[in-house]
Amino acid sequence: MRVTSFLPYNQLARGLKDQLAELTILSNQMATGKKISKTSDDVSGTVDALGYRLSLSGNEQYERNITRASTVLDFTETTLEQVASVLDSLREIVLDGSDSSLSEADRTYYAEKAALIRDHLLELGNTTFEDRYIFSGFQTDQPAYVYDAVNHRYSYQGDSGQLQLAVDRGLTQTINFAGSSADPSISTAFSYTLNTPQTVTLADGSTVTYTPLPDPGSGVTFIEVDITHPDHPGDPEYEDHFHFSNFMEMTDLLSQAWQYQDLDGTALSSSESLRRISAMAVPLEKSEDQVTLVRAELAARHLQLENQEEGLQANSETLKNALSEMEDADMAETIIALQQVAVTLEALRMSSSRILSQSLFDFLS
Amino acid sequence: MSLTDLLNIGRTALNVSQTQLAVTSNNIANAQTPGYCREEVILEVSSLTGKNGGILVGQGVSISTIKRHYDALLQGQLTLSQQDYGRSYSLSQTLSGVEQLFNEAQNLGLALPLTEFFNAWQDVAYNPEGLTERNLLMQKADTLVSAIQRIEEGLTELLKNIEKGLADSVDQINSLADQIARVNGQIMQVEGGSSTLSANSLRDQRDALLKELSNLVDLTSWEDGGNGSLNVAIGMRTLVSGTSTNTLTAAGNLEGQTSLILDGQDITSRISKGEVGGLLAARQESNDTALLGLRKFTGALSNAVNVQHAQGFGLDGSTGNLFFNALELSLKDDSSGADMTAVITDSSLLTLDEYTVRFNGGNYFVYNKANGDLKVSGAYEPLGTTINLEGMQWVISGAVTSADTFEISPLTTAVSNFGTALNSIQQIAASGTLAGVPGDNSNALLLAGLVSQNLAPLEASTLTEYYQTLVAEIGLKSQAASETLEFSENFLNNLSDRRDSISGVSLDEEAANLIRFQQAYQAAARLIRTADEMFEALMSM
Numbered sequence: 001m002r003v004t005s006f007l008p009y010n011q012l013a014r015g016l017k018d019q020l021a022e023l024t025i026l027s028n029q030m031a032t033g034k035k036i037s038k039t040s041d042d043v044s045g046t047v048d049a050l051g052y053r054l055s056l057s058g059n060e061q062y063e064r065n066i067t068r069a070s071t072v073l074d075f076t077e078t079t080l081e082q083v084a085s086v087l088d089s090l091r092e093i094v095l096d097g098s099d100s101s102l103s104e105a106d107r108t109y110y111a112e113k114a115a116l117i118r119d120h121l122l123e124l125g126n127t128t129f130e131d132r133y134i135f136s137g138f139q140t141d142q143p144a145y146v147y148d149a150v151n152h153r154y155s156y157q158g159d160s161g162q163l164q165l166a167v168d169r170g171l172t173q174t175i176n177f178a179g180s181s182a183d184p185s186i187s188t189a190f191s192y193t194l195n196t197p198q199t200v201t202l203a204d205g206s207t208v209t210y211t212p213l214p215d216p217g218s219g220v221t222f223i224e225v226d227i228t229h230p231d232h233p234g235d236p237e238y239e240d241h242f243h244f245s246n247f248m249e250m251t252d253l254l255s256q257a258w259q260y261q262d263l264d265g266t267a268l269s270s271s272e273s274l275r276r277i278s279a280m281a282v283p284l285e286k287s288e289d290q291v292t293l294v295r296a297e298l299a300a301r302h303l304q305l306e307n308q309e310e311g312l313q314a315n316s317e318t319l320k321n322a323l324s325e326m327e328d329a330d331m332a333e334t335i336i337a338l339q340q341v342a343v344t345l346e347a348l349r350m351s352s353s354r355i356l357s358q359s360l361f362d363f364l365s
Numbered sequence: 366m367s368l369t370d371l372l373n374i375g376r377t378a379l380n381v382s383q384t385q386l387a388v389t390s391n392n393i394a395n396a397q398t399p400g401y402c403r404e405e406v407i408l409e410v411s412s413l414t415g416k417n418g419g420i421l422v423g424q425g426v427s428i429s430t431i432k433r434h435y436d437a438l439l440q441g442q443l444t445l446s447q448q449d450y451g452r453s454y455s456l457s458q459t460l461s462g463v464e465q466l467f468n469e470a471q472n473l474g475l476a477l478p479l480t481e482f483f484n485a486w487q488d489v490a491y492n493p494e495g496l497t498e499r500n501l502l503m504q505k506a507d508t509l510v511s512a513i514q515r516i517e518e519g520l521t522e523l524l525k526n527i528e529k530g531l532a533d534s535v536d537q538i539n540s541l542a543d544q545i546a547r548v549n550g551q552i553m554q555v556e557g558g559s560s561t562l563s564a565n566s567l568r569d570q571r572d573a574l575l576k577e578l579s580n581l582v583d584l585t586s587w588e589d590g591g592n593g594s595l596n597v598a599i600g601m602r603t604l605v606s607g608t609s610t611n612t613l614t615a616a617g618n619l620e621g622q623t624s625l626i627l628d629g630q631d632i633t634s635r636i637s638k639g640e641v642g643g644l645l646a647a648r649q650e651s652n653d654t655a656l657l658g659l660r661k662f663t664g665a666l667s668n669a670v671n672v673q674h675a676q677g678f679g680l681d682g683s684t685g686n687l688f689f690n691a692l693e694l695s696l697k698d699d700s701s702g703a704d705m706t707a708v709i710t711d712s713s714l715l716t717l718d719e720y721t722v723r724f725n726g727g728n729y730f731v732y733n734k735a736n737g738d739l740k741v742s743g744a745y746e747p748l749g750t751t752i753n754l755e756g757m758q759w760v761i762s763g764a765v766t767s768a769d770t771f772e773i774s775p776l777t778t779a780v781s782n783f784g785t786a787l788n789s790i791q792q793i794a795a796s797g798t799l800a801g802v803p804g805d806n807s808n809a810l811l812l813a814g815l816v817s818q819n820l821a822p823l824e825a826s827t828l829t830e831y832y833q834t835l836v837a838e839i840g841l842k843s844q845a846a847s848e849t850l851e852f853s854e855n856f857l858n859n860l861s862d863r864r865d866s867i868s869g870v871s872l873d874e875e876a877a878n879l880i881r882f883q884q885a886y887q888a889a890a891r892l893i894r895t896a897d898e899m900f901e902a903l904m905s906m
Contacts, residue, residue, distance in 0.1 A: 001866050002866045002867070002871065003866070003871065004403075004865050004866060004869030004870055004871040005396050005869065005870055005871055005872045005873075006396075006397075006865045006869045006870075007862060007865050007866065007869065010858070010861070010862065010865070011862075014858060034470065036470045037470055037471065038461070038464055038465065038468055038470055038471075038840075038843075039464050039467065039468060039469060039470060039836060039837075039839065039840030039843065039844075040461070040464055040840050040841075040843040040844035040847060041470070043837055043840040043841050043844055044837070046469055046470050046836065046837075046840060047469075047833050047836060047837045047840070049469070049470070050469045050474075050476055050833055050836060051829075051833060053476060053477075054476055054480055054829050054833075057477070057480040057481075057484065058480065058484075058816075058817075061480075061484040061487050065487060065491065068491050130492070132492075132494070132804070136804065137804065138796070138800075138801040138802070138803070138804035138805040139803075139804055140494060140803060140804035141494060141803050141804070159800065159801070161801055161804055161805055163804060163805075163806060164490075164806070164807070164810060165487070165490060165491055165806075165810075166487055166490070166810060166813060166814070169817055170814075170817070172810065327470075359872050359873055359876065360872070360873040360876035360877060361872065361876050364876060364879075364880070
């Protein structure tokens with residue numbers, strides 16, 4: 001091949017251009033710490049990295065949701081723990097206070113204690129977390145229970161709303177418990193679920209029937225209590241009907257019964273009142289079971305969240321590693337490559353400066 | 366044979382050496398001139414012969430020709446490869462600009478704002494009545510909107526630059542055509558149809574002009590054997606013929622895009638090479654892949670969010686509200702006397718396709734614009750034809766001809782019109798029922814879930830999958846373009862090296878020649894002096 005003057009210059013220029021381009025790429029990798037600076041550097045790498053980043057961002061959101069869900073569930077658990085202990089102390093006084101030989105002072109004491117427990121339960125039912133009533137279903141801006149002075153009821157202002165949070169792709173976790181509900185399939189925190197009527201016989205031979213009456217209108221299920229005596233059919237003295245729909249109403253019934261009166265203040269006979277108190281022992285037990293059940297469900301949800309979080313964290317870790325593998329430049333490798341290019345560039349400059357400066361003209365005189 | 370013959374021989378030798386020195390000097394002078402072809406003096410024995418007692422003696426030397434070292438085949442290859450280079454250069458430049466707009470490697474794309482928008486829905490789901498969460502959602506929605514609009518603005522700016530580049534190229538092509546025509550005239554004058562006389566420097570100049578033109582556009586050129594002029598054609602229409610030229614003009618077509626007209630014909634579709642070919646290809650890629658893809662993505666996003674959002678209830682109890690501005694149909698009326706109206710009747714049925722309506726023999730035909738599939742057809746009633754298709758209702762009336770077309774697109778304004786539509790954050794429909802207000806988050810959960818839901822208009826892929834595919838497609842095209850550029854650059858360099866090897870000037874060679882011709886000159890001068898001395902000897906006898 002005939003070498004002309006242009007050739008070595010052009011080749012030098014191209015060599016310099018290539019080496020400088022390589023140098024720019026490498027120093028950019030050094031500066032950013034990333035292998036890829038634009039999609040076309042590595043299309044599948046960029047797209048994979050994009051997918052990893054999207055999954056990571058999704059995971060972060062799910063982890064945030066789980067943390068929130070756990071916090072709400074923790075808080076609910078603390079509240080329910082108190083409900084359980086309050087109900088426990090209520091059961092104790094019912095056991096003690098269903099004795100017919102109570103003095104008036106004893107009765108007043110029990111009545112007042114029951115009233116205190118009732119108010120405490122109301123307070124617990126209207127617990128707020130971050131300004132939201134946690135037992136009101138979706139009606140989080142309303143206290144779950146308010147006292148209706150006209151009807152002498154603790155009416156439920158919430159609904160059966162189940163607040164769910166996404167904890168993974170296509171997976172949600174319910175984070176609240178409704179206080180009461182007309183739907184027996186929903187676990188309620190302040191009323192117990194009775195699916196079929198239940199009958200018990202009291203010590204004095206009275207028969208007590210508990211019948212669940214769901215009332216979709218007010219969104220609660222009433223427990224209708226009928227007390228009759230097989231030996232005295234039709235005798236008003238031995239018959240009693242009343243109903244309740246939540247723990248507060250149950251406690252209120254007890255408190256009034258110890259004062260020998262009905263909810264509306266009408267007087268009850270002492271035997272009627274004592275039967276009422278005895279008849280409340282079963283619902284109380286049921287209530288305690290209910291709270292235990294709800295707490296167990298809560299613990300199960302908690303466990304599920306923890307497992308979910310662990311899974312997410314492990315997944316995020318894998319994704320981060322894969323992302324780093326895909327995107328991050330190997331610094332040692334980059335530095336070595338950078339030095340190699342620098343050496344090549346140096347050699348190119350030196351050799352060309354010596355070769356190109358010479359021509360035959362230099363040797364003619 | 367006389368002594369004068371001796372002087373004559375000396376004179377021819379002196380002349381020849383002088384010419385050789387002149388050609389060498391010219392070679393040295395043009396060593397750096399692009400397109401210059403090395404010249405060499407070709408000598409021959411002078412044909413005139415003298416008699417010396419019946420013996421023939423040579424009469425000195427004469428110049429047969431000044432040879433231009435030139436390889437026509439290589440020059441042809443160079444022209445072709447210059448066209449390939451020009452195309453891949455402008456294509457790669459433009460596509461890397463498009464790529465930069467979607468640069469996910471630097472977090473410049475839509476992935477982040479998109480996930481943040483849907484994550485914000487999850488935050489609303491956590492606290493449906495929370496005003497902070499609702500405000501944050503609106504903020505994330507605005508960020509998403511501006512990120513998408515920024516990309517579309519970038520793309521439109523890029524497309525504008527392409528049109529400007531085309532207009533500039535047209536000017537350059539016309540100017541080069543004029544110059545080639547002028548040089549043609551000069552060559553015809555100098556060479557005068559002679560097969561031996563060659564206007565070397567003018568041909569070098571013309572080759573350089575042709576090379577520059579090849580870089581701009583794909584062309585065919587052939588030399589007129591009769592007079593040495595060069596004819597150039599682009600897209601099968603004549604640009605330069607001898608000393609006359611046709612002017613290439615840029616005209617805006619229906620789509621607002623530049624089309625190229627030469628000699629009364631639209632040759633746009635015939636140009637695939639050179640920078641112009643590259644710009645045209647880049648324009649198509651940017652429109653068909655990036656811009657359409659972005660609009661479809663945005664349309665699908667806003668429509669899916671709207672359809673779901675309208676089913677929910679806001680804190681103020683309102684329902685049926687759209688979260689983003691509703692999609693609008695844009696019409697392109699290319700008919701002589703017909704009118705058309707189009708409205709969206711059911712957003713949830715939209716497929717986000719673009720449609721073309723044509724007419725023939727009293728019937729209308731609706732085609733999918735992208736793939737040409739026939740969607741629906743029926744009898745056309747000039748008093749008013751109603752077409753119900755995929756959630757839209759079109760009414761066309763008036764006389765139509767088979768040349769008339771309508772184009773309907775829900776995507777044209779999908780990005781420019783994109784924006785949040787709610788009056789207040791109270792209207793954010795997190796609740797699934799009116800009774801569930803304020804704590805119900807079921808609709809917010811469904812909205813947050815849209816990000817991983819397969820959407821029919823996006824070929825049943827999710828928003829993120831579709832976006833990933835779009836980024837990959839753009840990246841792959843840019844990658845392919847820059848690889849082609851590298852290849853054609855190397856190929857062009859290789860050819861240039863070969864051309865330089867044949868036509869280039871070697872200064873060492875010229876320096877050696879300089880000494881050689883100087884010595885030849887000195888020898889010739891010595892010959893004349895010898896002859897002169899012989900004369901003197903003769904005279905002084």
